[in-house]
Amino acid sequence: MTHKRRGSWMDALRRTQARVAAFFRRDSMDRDLEEEVAAHIAMATEENVRRGLSPEEARRRALVRFGGVEQAKERQRESRGLPWLDTVLQDLRYTVRTLARDRGFATVAILILALGIGANVVVFSVVNTILLRPLPFYDPSRLVWIAPEHPNGLSDSTYSVDAYEDLRSMNRSFEDVTGYFAFSTTDNYKLTGRGDPKPVTGIMVAGNFFHVLGVEPQLGRLFTEDESRKGGPAAVLLAHPFWQRQFSGDRSIVGKVITLDNHPVTVVGVLPESFDFGAAFSPGSKVDILTPVMMDEIRYEGNTLALIGRLKPGATVEQARAEAKTLFPQFYWGKKYPDSKGNYTGWPIPLKDYVSGKLRRSLVVLWSAVGLILLIVCVNLSNLLLARAAARSKEFALRSALGAGRGRLIRQLLTESLVLAVAGAAFGLALSYALLRYLAHQGSIALPLLNSVRLDTAALLWTLAITVSTSVLFGLLPGVRASRANVQEALKDGGHGATEGRKHEAMRTVLVVSEVALACVLLIGAGLLLRSFLKVLDVDLGFQPATAAAMKLDYDDGNSTDRRSAILQNVARRVSAIPGIDAVGFSDNLPLDRNRGWGGPRVKGKNYKPGEVPGAFVYIVSPGYMKAMGMRLRGRDFAWSDSDKSEGVIILNRKAAKGLWPDEDPIGKIAVLGKKDVRVIGVIDDVRDTNIEGQTGWQMYLPMTESDWGPDGAYLVVRTKLPPAQLSGTVLRTLREINPNQPSVEFRPMQRVVDHATSPRQFFVLLVGTFAGLGLLLASLGIYGVISYSVTRRTQEIGIRMALGASPGHVQIGVIRNTLQMAAVGIAAGAVLSIAMAHLISSLLFGTAPTDPPTFAGMPVLLVAVALLAGYLPARRASRINPMVALRNE
Amino acid sequence: MGDAKLDLLQGTLDLMVLQTLAAMGEMHGYGIARRIEQVSGDEVLLNQGTIYAALVRLQQRGWIEAEWGASDNNRRAKFYSITKRGRKQLADDTEYWRRLASVMGRVLAMGEEVEEQ
Structure with a gap:
């Protein structure tokens, strides 16, 4: 009767709807049907009675004609629901x-x-x-990160203002190019006028930064061109979390003036919650405010800008790369130095690759x-x-x-x-x-x-x-x-279904063996990663994070080196007097923190080709800093008496010292830095400057007390055996007595800085390790299950053997041998798989070979031990089987 | 649901119910069953109960409607009536059955002709 269904799909739909409705209205529909059927039988009975049948017979016939009340109901239910x-x-x-x-x-x-x-x-x-x-930006697939193809760390992945401006005006691949000042430190601003002075972390961005990323402010507006010009009105954008935390989400803050670093600045807008600068560009750190970078102020400060471009619609990364090859060599470090042309290269990569490619x-x-x-x-x-x-x-x-x-x-x-x-x-x-x-x-x-x-x-x-x-x-x-x-x-x-049981057991044995093999792969992988992590923790950092802590220090030296020196000496004296503090020093940068490179030192009297001297990472420090940080120094430390009036001095790391004087003792030698002669007074062990796992380059330390190297802010660094948090209050009170404007900050234990640097590896090791542990547990459960079941199944057999004279020890060994056989096959298979796996993850390892013998030996031993434990329990049960009881049960 | 034989029977029963309601107007389930039995004489042996599956099916297709009311001797009963779409369906089905019957008649007659020759 297919022709009936030409009623079209509308019909089918209606029917389905009705069926679904009926399914849910089952109870009321059943009551309806019940009543209807009862009425039916009653009417049929009445009619039969009218024909002269007795009431009983009338009802019986009615039921017969109806043909099975329950079946009819069931059939109705089936067709309706x-x-x-x-x-x-x-x-x-x-x-x-x-x-x-x-x-x-x-x-x-x-x-x-x-x-x-x-x-x-x-x-x-x-x-x-x-x-x-x-990425949480507008059309993120067109955003690219612009840096040299193989940046040598340091300032190598950033560009000067002149290079940036030339790129912006000369390129044909990009809709626009933007950048941000890449060398900001945490707590680099001070917010005053609202309770205690507070440290605030700010990033300076190019005026078009948000336009290029396609980020709209949640409140207010973005920066105007005037605000990005030197001498223009001061403006700031608030990051969403900071706005919530500091201003309790007050919408009227937009347009108001706040005081940053003692200057009035207008809040022009609040950024949306979805925009998190730190999350994308500097993982694990928070950014509170964004300010426009004044290009003219940093024009000759070096390669300070990290660049991001937005490709024109239809333009590809390859096109941009091809263009960069001819374009970038035309850029100047600074246009007022004609010979500073030609040192740039560029290799745009998708921004997403920059953010997460390494991971x-x-x-x-x-x-x-x-x-x-x-x-x-x-x-x-x-x-x-x-x-x-x-x-x-x-x-x-x-x-x-x-x-x-x-x-x-x-x-x-x-x-x-x-x-x-x-x-x-x-x-x-x-x-x-x-x-x-x-x-x-x-x-x-x-x-x-x-x-x-x-x-x-x-x-x-x-x-x-x-x-x-x-x-x-x-x-x-x-x-x-x-x-x-x-x-x-x-x-x-x-x-007992003997054959079935044995087949089941064979199947289960195969499953357990594969479980052991998989667990073995996981364990060896986790073992390799764990060994790498331990090796990373073991890296000689060049300082002692456990006993050092740092705090951002505020001071007002009015740009006078003498005053700065006096202030710092005063702070050092007062803070050293606090019980529990063993050493005090100052630096404008901390290990594993901000990246900063300058042109490196040269040997006096020697001529160099351009580019022959590598850049050097620079720390501008006070006397006592190295001791406070726990660094190992050969030669002498800076002294407060090193000043503009005395001879220029410098301390080099081993690598720089070796680079300049490969065969001689560098101490006492004269180097040239910029245009100034400096005497090498000490050599210090290499300190991990920006990351733990990479190589360390040239590093140099310059005194804070010479006016040629103005420090960029200062951290107070102390050495103490006490928990730094305990000291924060006392130290802060002391600093406030000296300078009421000192923002309220906590000590940052250097160990936390190190932990931050190792956190991604720790995160992965922790997860993979947990999974491996879980795998081990599951595998042992599997072994236990199978062995235990086989002991139960063979109770009678074991009973007979014991009755025939097998000792409990013998029985136990037999069961354990079974277990070990299973584990051995699994481990062997797992080890073979692991060798392949280890080569796949070799790039994630640090100081550990993919065939690391301790891991490959240790993990199987661990597995065997766990398998033994899992097999021991059923084995003990087997050895305690009472032959009489076992046989009687037959 | 069910096999081919049952399906044919169901379809046939559906058509009978529609025709009964079209001819007699509003009726309850017992009445429809009795009416079909009477019209078909003893040729169709109908389990009266099966009619309720047909009724719910036709209702879900929107070809008939149901309403609770009172029977002749004042018993509460559910009364069914054919809808406009039901009448259209009935016309289509009737046409189909006539054509099928005539084709079947001719096909089956073919054997007799051969035998007669």
Whole structure:
């Protein structure tokens, strides 16, 4: 009767709607039908009575004619509702009942799944945030980072103002180019006039910065051209969190004047919450305010601008690169020095690559590790389900004897695994939600964009996908196996289904062996990363972070070196007098903090080709700084008496000293820095300047007390064995007595600075390590399950052997030998896989070979130990089997 | 749902119900069942209960409507009536059945002709 359905899809739709409605109105529709059927029978009975039948006979005939009240009702229900959904619900109810009966199994399974799925969702969210999601700017795919192809650190990846301006006017690939001042330090501004003076971190950006990125202010406006000009009106934009924290989100702040560094500045706008300068450009640090950079003020300060370009629509990065090849060599460091032309190169890369490119491999490794965990979880659950299926074989045999088809049984088992997976996913989501919230508020992890990590739609979809695939993956094998079970054998009373049992056991052994292999790969990977991390922690930093702490110091020297010297001496004297403080010094830059390079020193009297002397990282410091920082100095430290009136002095690091005087003792030699002669008074061990894992370049230390090198602000550095936080109050009071304008700041322990630098590695090691631990736990659970089951199954066999004279020790050794065989095969397979894996992650390792022998030896030993433990418990049980009891049970 | 035989029966029953309602006007389920039995004589052995599956199906398609009312001897009963779309469907189905019957007649007659020759 297909012609009826030409009523079109509208008809089908209406029918479906009605069916769904009927499904949900089941109770009222059933009552309706009940009444209707009752009326039907009553009317039929009445009619029969009218024909002269007795009431009983009349009713009987009416029922016969009706033909089965219940069947009719069922048929009506079937045609009106959603019969397949009814079946599903039936399966679900059955599943929930079954699982409720086996609470121990359900709890373990859901817990394992929650851990596996939760870990996957967390890692996916992190990967999605850092790697997959576009940057939070307008049309971010057209944004590029402009730097030389292989920057040598230092100021190598930045450009001078003249170069920037030439690039802006001469290029044909970019819609516009912008930049920001790349050498700002934390707490570089001081906010006064609102309670205690407060330190504020600000970044100076080019006037067109926000236009190029496509960021609109939430309140107020962006900078005007006037405001970016020297001598123009002073303006500031507030970052959203700072606006919330400092001004309690007061909207009327826009247009008001605040005092920064003792100058009035107008707040012209507030940036949106989605814009976080630190998250994109300097991970793990917060930026409070943004101010326009006055190009004329920094024009001859060197390579100070980091550049970002927006490609013209249709222009490619390759085109921009090709153009840069001919364009950049035409730029001047400074146009008033004609010979400063030709030292620039440029290699634009997508901004996204700059922000997260370095992390891609780490994140992929993390993602793979967590995928492995999910795989182990699946294998483990398959294993548990197989064990359960073995115990339930009678139930399945009974059901199939009663007519349940094989498909129906598989569907039932898949429903069970889906229910488990969904429950696990629910807990896993809760777990990952908590963890992601924690991560998002962990300002100290130096990973880009991590502050915006959250459980979003993509993560939820991902959860759904892995939940469904997990349940199919771990449910299918036991499902198929169970449904194939031999009805006859399973139903035989008392029979252990010997062959089935052995087949089950073989299957389970294969699963456990693969679990051990996967866990082995994870453990060795985690071991290699952990060894690298320990090597990083072991790096000689050149200073002692544990006992040093720094605090931003405010002072007003009126640009007089003598006054500065007097102020600093006074502060040093007063602060040294505080009990617990062992040494005091000042520096305008800290290790592992801001990047800053100058032209390097040269040997006096020697001629150099342009570019022959590398740039040098510069610290402008006071006497006592090196001692406070715990640096190792050969020669003498600066003295307060080193001044403009005495001979110029310099301290070099080993690398610079060796570079200048490869074969001689540099101490006492004269070098030329800029146009000034300086005597080398000391050589200091290399200090890690901007990162721990890279190479250290030339470094030089210049005295704060000479007016040729004006320090750029100052940090007070103390050496103490006390926790620095304990000292902050006392020190701050002392500083306030000297200078009431001193902003209220805490000591920053240098250890925290180091931790910040190692935080990404620590983050990865912690996660991969956790996953490896989880893998180990799951593998040992698997081993325990299989061995324990085989002991139970072989109780009689063991009983017989013991009756025949086998000692308990003998039995125990036998079981343990089984365990070890299983572990050995898994470990061997895992080790082979690990060699391949180790080469894939070799670029993530530090000071550790991909074939690192301690890791490759240690991790298998750990696995064997855990396997032994997992096998020991069932082995002990086996050795305590009482032969009499075991045999009587037959 | 169900196999081919049942499907044909259902479709047939649907058509019978529609035709009954079109001819007789508003009726309750028992009345429709009795009417079909009477018209078809003893040729159709109908389990009266099966009519309720047909009724709910036709209702969901929007071809008939139902309303609770009182029967002749004041019993509460559900009364069904055919809708406008139901009448159109009935016309289509009738046309289809006539054509099918005539084709089937001709096809089946073909065998008889051969036998007669």
